[in-house]
Amino acid sequence: MNYLKENQDGNLPIEKIRSTLLNNTNQIQVLDLGAGSKKVPNPSREIRKITQYSTSSTKFCLVYQYFCNLTSSQTVIELGTCMGISTRYLAEVTKGRLFTFEGSPEILNAARFQPFPQQVQAILGPIESNLEPLLSQLEAVDFALIDANHTYSGTITYFNWLLPKFKKESICILGDIHWSSEMEAVWEEIKSHPKVKLSLDFYECGILFFDYPGEKTHRILSL
Template identity: 55%
Template sequence: MLKKLFPLFAYFKYWLKKEDSYSLQSPFVFNIYQGLKDYIKLTDSSFQEIEVYRRKLLDSDKEIEVLDLGAGSKKVNFKKRKVADITKFSTSSKKFGLLYQYFCQLTPARTVLELGTCMGITTRYLSQKTQGILFTFEGSLEIQNLAKVSSGYSNTQYVLGDISNTLPEILSKIETVDFALLDANHTYTGTIEYFELILEKVSEKSIIAIGDIHWSKEMEKAWHQIKNNLKVKLSMDFYECGIVFFDSTHQKSEYILDI
């Protein structure tokens, strides 16, 4: 019960501390934050193809067998799960799909990583802003089969298997990771492991997003360790996710923001 209630307590603390654009002293952060709000507002009616796909999944009666290699789901933690339930409880909303898009496009976006394909909704959002190749990692075969796009997303490469094994293999072939979304495993150990592996490939123009940073005590612990890493110069906490920057021209700072 306490584990299920933890996000509520975490949200209350977040709500008490969150800032708005009027309180931001840094021109850089103000511009980034205002740009994000404008981006979500101006593109809210766009990407209907992706949202039609989401609606199709939400209306599905199909059941699939899911292989969990991390913390699993708090809502539907069964081996056999309805596609509709997975989509409802385990995928990012349109707003956060656009948020990830926005931060992705602030980077060169030549190499983009998504850890946790899930149903492929955020994959589609990221693919549309990827200038080179998007590697999306998934541990469950049946989920990956559903998430795959038959056409129109030729810049996306689907990677199946335990991310602890597949991520080092892909990273060995990559010079720089421009943008990465860590939205898999949801344990302290897994999240830190993936972050530290990707950290070896970041540049000052890179941005990393970490999903569900207040999902559990473990994830909060991972988020605190990540934002305090010496290479991280700026962090933004949006409750559902955290964003970190590596540009050394900025002083170490952290912000708690709402969208």
């Protein structure tokens, strides 16, 4: 992908924020509302370890940014703020509003040690309580990144809530599609949905398109 080659160092100001977080040894209490973390399962975690193990790499932040930029990006939704690195990458190409959802108060507080860009609205609390009320106020969703909960039930619920708001031109990304048997199962189900016309499996994430000129297609790709 030329976009990755052209931007291989990422966004330097954002990567500086990542570096600061990777050097932050402060411990915070994490409220897990989904499957939790395999690497740092304890509720008390160092910010640097959350950043190391639960934040998308520069490469995949650029992937999310690239596909978001293929849409009109007037309404962008991110489920799973974590340390806000992918949030900041998406904000760079969001032309309207970016709504990012985080369940853990102390994680969101750490992510906002530097203010988010003005187009970002962070929503704190369970996605199960907050997503539907927001969607009821929106005409459409141009781009969505589902990178939270990491259970079958949570992921399929979020996708089904978002689906009526997707346009043909919308793009949806699922993070960690091979993270567990539950995530593999939900990826298989979602990519088989009749409204999904093209799906791309990059192993770490899956890309869903709702408009494609050919027959329904699934591709496994590497970066």
